[in-house]
Every structure is written in structure tokens, then in C-alpha cells.
Amino acid sequence: MWALFIMKNVKKQRPVNLDLATIRFPVTAIASILHRVSGVITFVAVGILLWLLGLSLSSPEGFLVASSIMDSFIVKFIFWGILTALAYHVVGGIRHMLMDFGYLEETLEAGKRTANIGFGITVVLSILAGVLVW
Template sequence: MGKTVKKQRPVNLDLTTIRFPVTAIASILHRMSGVITFIAVGILLWLLGLSLSSPEGFMQAAAIMESFIVKFIIWGILTALAYHIAGGIRHVLMDFGILGETLEAGTRSAQISFIITVVLSILAGVLVW
């Protein structure tokens, strides 16, 4: 058997003291928005299918869309989609070298994608309500 190596690394178990950089938050949110968008496709396709099935189906879909909670969910889906598109464009621009691959460029582009998402989210809210 080999020797046991004792690691003298500091261990931080207080997760409230960990501060993620804005680039890490942007990356995590981009993945989450992708999952939300993927799941939302099923919901939206079901609603579209219902609305196209018959005049009665259209009336059912319209009645479903009148609910505040459904409007809130649709707004959330549109916000997630907006962020995913903004983050995706950011990644493509970085991959092509247009934005550069420095920490400063990554931080600035993440902040800009957040701002774009807020604007698009407000516009989506106006559209839904």
C-alpha cells in the first residue's frame, strides 16, 4: 500500500461567503436558461397544438392564457429565451474573437448581456400583459 498524503488545503464550508465572478454567474444562468427553454418548448407546442386543433381548442387556449399565473410563466419563458439568445450571441462573438478573450472583455460582455436581458424582459412583459 502507498503512503497516505495529508492535504493541507483550506476548506471553506460557509457557502454564503463564496463570491462568484460575473462571468461564472453568466455561464450558470446561460445553462439554466437553456434547460428552461428546452422544457418550455413542450409547453408551448402543446398550447399551439390545442389552439390549432379546432375553434373550441382555440377558445380553450385563449382561456388558459387569461390566467395571471400562465401569463407570468409565459413571461418567464420569454425572459429565459431572451437571456439564452443574448448569452449565445455573446459566446459566438467571443468564439470568433470579436470580443476578445480577456477577463475584462468577458466581464463587460456578461454585464451587457444582463442589461439586454432586462430590456427584453420588460418588453416581453408589455407584450404578455
């Protein structure tokens, strides 16, 4: 019975848009996707940062090696990206917690407004992280 129902519904000709370039995501969806991506980046970065910390604390020579690694422009750029991802993830997490605790409305308008505010705060924190790294 269920197989017949599924087969009947699968054969319907539905409009399918698989061209992702034509899909316009709302700002709330972009904020949600970026929050997940920043979480993955932060998770991976913890291993890299712990390795660098361990190297710097291992010996005076290890500190010099870690210090020379951090002098590279590419490494500074990656470190800045990690700090930016962490800042966005923290800002997005605070936004979600404020919504969960009832301090912010759970409406579409409030979601759009807080997502844009979160983006703005992250830009400011990213600039401050860039000043800190360089």
C-alpha cells in the same frame, strides 16, 4: 503506486469552504451559470409551448381553451419568464459566438464588460416581453 499517491494527497488538511453564502462568484461565472439555467428552462418550455400550440390549433373549442388558459395571471407570468429565459439564452449565445469568432476579446475585462452588457440587454428585452404578454 497510484493508490498510495492518491491516499497521501487525500489525507492533506486543506481549507474547505462549503458555505455557498460566503462565496462571491465573479460576474462571468454568474453569466455562465444563468446561461445554462436559461437553456434548461427553454428546453422544458418548448414542450409546454408546443402542447399549447397544438391545443389551440386542434379545433375552435381547443383555441378557446388555450385562450382561456392564457388569460390567467400565473400563466402569463410563467410565459413572461419563459420569454425572459429565452432572451437571456439568445443574448448569451450571441456573446459566446462573438467571442468564438474573434470579434470580442477573450480577456477577463472583456468578459466582465460583455456579461454586464448582456444582463442589461436582457433586462430591456424582459421589459418588452412583459409589455407583449400583458
